[in-house]
Amino acid sequence: MALIVVMEDEPGTRMLVAAVLRNEGHEVFAAEDGAQGLRLVEAHHPDLIISDIQMPALNGFEMLAALRSSPVLAGIPVILLTSLQERAHMRIGMTTGADDYITKPFRPGELRDAVVAQIKKRDIQAKLQDVAVDTAVRTALDSQTRQVARLYERRLAKALSERWPSGDGGEVDERFTDATVLFVDIPNYAAVSEQLNGQELADLVRRFYGSAGDTVYLFGARHMQFIGEGLLALFVDASDTRSVSHSLRAVRAALGLADSARGIRQYLERQYPGRNLPRFEVNVALHNGPVTLVRLQDPLHDAAARILPVGEAVTTAMLLQKETSAMSWSIAASASTLAAITGEVEIDRRARVSLQGRAVPLDAAELVALTL
Secondary structure, three states, X not given: OOEEEEEOOOHHHHHHHHHHHHHOOOEXXXXXXXXXXXXXXXXXXXXXXXXXOOOOOOOHHHHHHHHHOOOOOOOOOEEEEEEHHHHHHHHHHHHHOOOEEEXXXXXXXXXXXXXXXXXXXXXXXXXXXXXXXXXXXXXXXXXXXXXXXXXXHHHHHHHHOOOOOOOOHHHHOEEEEEEEEEEEEOOOHHHHHHOOOHHHHHHHHHHHHHHHHHHHHHOOOOEEEEEOOEEEEEEOOOOOOOOOOHHHHHHHHHHHHHHHHHHHHHHHHHHOOOOOOOOOOOEEEEEEEEEEXXXXXXXXXXXXXXXXXXXXXXXXXXXXXXHHHHHOOOEEEEHHHHHHOOOOEEEEEEEEEOOOOOXXXXXXXXXXXXXX
16 A cells, blocks of 8 residues: 555545545545645655645645655655646646646545556556666676676786786876765665565665665766765766856755655655664765776776776765764765855864874864755
8 A cells, every 4th residue: 555645725625535545545644735745745755645736835836846856756646636627727737747637526436546546657667667677687797797707817818918008098087186075875784784685675775876876966976886885976067067066066965865864764664664673874975186087998808998986085085984974974074075165054063083094184074954
């Protein structure tokens, strides 16, 4: 059964919709206006939203626009409720992103059929996603087999020659004199994975890292790659983002990742009640400095080159993230990052952080929100 949020300012209709859905076994949260309903959606991440159009505080179209603009909530299907007089406006709702609509007054059977259709569509999409993931896993295993073969060939080539052919690979490296490195990791990943089976863990990974990837690219990341259970993203100035500094875009992405983690935590509590899973949270670190995207070409094959971010800024961001976890900070930014966004963020605690292998501590602060 599904978790459904109902938004309807007319008490009788709201009670009718909620009663019909609960009789079908669904879990229902009801709101009397769009603003209250949107808060319920942000808190519970429902499977479906049923919303009236004409409501105080935030009407159905405004709620729908806010929903579709959120990278975390945009995929939730929406059924709009409309009166006969409002049918001329339904094209607006459908082009704004509604999935279906029901004309009031409606029969309970119409509501049940519309809900069943949306849930079936959701289940089909989930199955298609599972198939895509399975295909990706098989592809990754095939790739790993090929990589082992290439590793053997590289070792053989090294025995025959003191060094690889030099080539001109350095000419295609990308060098940035100033960039912001974001590194995010899940400190309790191992503990959480011990209490979930393979399918449950795969679902968790898809939910969080799918959202994480969308978030960093939404804010204009130049490069992104996974490192273990962590995600590294690089933000630089670009022609289409000059109005917003790369440091501020990285901060917005970090705050978005923290919001995604809160959503995953609520999902786990709702999905697995009583399991007492370790608290799901993330730690994010931000640091500025020069970064080079090194292109690594396999000299024995014509395979596509791989990109590796290197530089002191990359190493420092990853070391800072480890210490951020130990200090229980959600988001930490180094002094060099803070200097680029002074006055645009709210900070809480400050500290001189000792990094492994570094003689001089790093000045850092805990970021909590934007001032904008």
